[in-house]
Amino acid sequence: MQVIDADTVARATPFERLVPALRELFASGAEVPPRQVLTLADPAGGAAVTSLVMSAWDPGRYYAVKVINIAPGNAERGLPGLHASVLLHDAITGVPLALMDGDAITTRRTAAASALAASWLAPADAREMLVVGAGRVAALLPAAYRAVRPIERVTVWARRPEAAEVLASRWRSDGFAVTVATDLANAARHALIVSCATLATAPVVRGAWLAPGSHLDLIGSFTPAMREADDACFRGASVWVDTEEALVKAGELLAPMASGAWRSADLRGTLAQLARGEVHGRSAADERTVFKSVGTALEDLAAAMLVQAAAG
Incomplete structure (x- = not known):
């Protein structure tokens, strides 16, 4: 062995x-x-x-x-x-x-799953992304997304600015143009791709900040007690998940379902359904998309x- x-x-x-x-x-x-x-x-x-x-x-x-x-x-x-x-x-x-x-x-397949979802859901011409978080998964996201989209510029925001600066230096050496954001709301308003990989237990990203046609990728919330996005992120958005297990495990989805901001019946599909062509991804340039993952042994x-x- x-x-x-x-x-x-x-x-x-x-x-x-x-x-x-x-x-x-x-x-x-x-x-x-x-x-x-x-x-x-x-x-x-x-x-x-x-x-x-x-x-x-x-x-x-x-x-x-x-x-x-x-x-x-x-x-x-x-x-x-x-x-x-x-x-x-x-x-x-x-x-x-x-x-x-x-x-x-775990870290590499998690980042790859987000990139796989983005291959169907993110704007095809997106060249810039916002990464929220500075942990091990966040560190891999620009490289993962570059496998499916022509990413050239990255903005990063983290609760600890010094951690964001460390990532920025690493990404610059990988050929990305990088900006460290101090105002998350302003950064989100100007991003077509927002990818969150934090351990937050309260919303970090607000739906009011997200632009029409943007793609929101939510990685960090994998228990009912965790949340990265508020209810408004889901209101009016097209939502996909990695597996339907997300509907019972992710606080990200449980909270808007409980408040009535979003219904499980409105789920557009899973990664398996997208991969098999049973459902389709983004259908309009101004469609706001959301992908929520909780991870799977597959x-x-x-x-x-x-x-x-x-x-x-």
Whole structure:
């Protein structure tokens, strides 16, 4: 069994290859049972570890299991609070093939899923995007979007301006023209693509700021207690999700459904439906689109299969 580190995962999953790999697997389908949530109590009375177990398999080919361990007590130990691993198996024999860095798999497939959605939903001629957030997923978004849109200019806003400056320097070295925004409302008003990757629990982006014809990408809210966008972001917009699981997990959608600002019946479709041509994406230049993702093990499987192919 191979052990594959984060750098190797990154080299094996350039977005020019990872985005099409996601599209292909969403179109063909995979078996994805509900994720398991386990609680590992600390006998000494410290903070419990929450472990998420996500699995998916492509019958007759590969079977992947991702384990994400979230340990709030690690801050006091001087350790990162999140650790993830992906174990890829042969789906026929059950033989373990490779143990992969799960953090790298997760961040890269998450950014790629947003880019995949944008290939159908974002304005085709969009050359500039606004990134809200400065974490590991946010750092990958311009490169991911450049695989599907001619992105040249990036504006970044973060609660900590120094974190935004670090990202700006990194992106400039990648060939982007970058501006660090201090006024998020003004930046959003002038952006055709707004991509949010934060851990916010209250709205950061307001619908009143969004321009007609813009595309809003919401990544960070993956529990009912989290939110990046207010109700107005959904009112009058065309909304798609990665999977229908978002309708029961994302505070982003639960809140506007509860207030009546948006109805689940108005959902335009999922990534699988878009990939299969069962529904269509953007239909008008002035249409305001929203994509909400919560993540799925199918994406982990697609990325792991790509890494395995590169590893030979």
